[in-house]
Amino acid sequence: MSVLFVCLGNHCRSPAAHAVANSMRRNDPFLRFDSAGTGNAHVGNTPHPLAVAEGAQRGYRVDHLGRQIHPDDFVRFDLIVAMDRMNVDDLERMRGGVEQRIGYYPTVEPLQVQLLRRWDPYAMPGDEDLVDPWGQPPAAYGEMFDVIERSVPPLLAHLAWLRADRPIV
Template identity: 50%
Template sequence: MTHRILFVCLGNICRSPSAEGVLRAMAEARGLDLSIDSAGTGDWHVGEPPYGPMQAAASARGYDLSTLRARQVAVEDFARFDLILGMDDANMAALERLRPAEGTARLARFTDLAPDTGATEVPDPYYTRDFDGTLDLVETLSRALLDQLEA
């Protein structure tokens, strides 16, 4: 079973920390013991908390992202995690470039876990300003991931 999951977006201040927080809360509610983390492909926000409007939208749904801090994805992550989920094509391309030959983590696009949503990427609310829309999709994808892990 996949126990260690890493979510990856561009700056690690909106999508991936939201996915980390949502999946952590949902896994806990189901009694699943998972190791969940998030990272960004870029280093612009390392050490910063998630973006304020993203935290506010998540908080309104009961998800606390306040303790999370941005970090950049590292080569070691490909050995530390079982599954690394990218949020969009650019993230996937960056992860493929970084992936070492000996990396054991399975690499997938987060949206691939629930193709029935019709989404091919998780939109970045930093640019779209649709924080609730992003959370809607993240919740749907997180439920699909947990269902697959439990199956």
């Protein structure tokens, strides 16, 4: 199962989610994670220093080099996890002629692009977006990681359920 985490710049939220998911997957070879941005401002750059520092304090290695999503990603990844609704809109526009993937591991909806906070047990209606901490004080990066750390375990449980329910033959 391949999962791509996406935010605007691939500079704060998506590399943080990528790092948390990689850490929490416990070396499961079945899962593959990556991250990308809908924009190109941070292509080739390391994540924001405050995201790196907050991640390190929590035991995560946030060291992904930024990249922009490519149309091939809609074919390569089973699930694309967006950080906010603007990312979802951008992804649908960027998809272009690539058909919506409904593969062997469809999600419950079954849509390929989902919001991360779908798996946040504390999210209330209207809380669909993971707020972008870019340009905010350091505490915003802690809040970002709090949401990611709440959301990733249920996401991983969902992926495990998909795997158990639909074994690879």
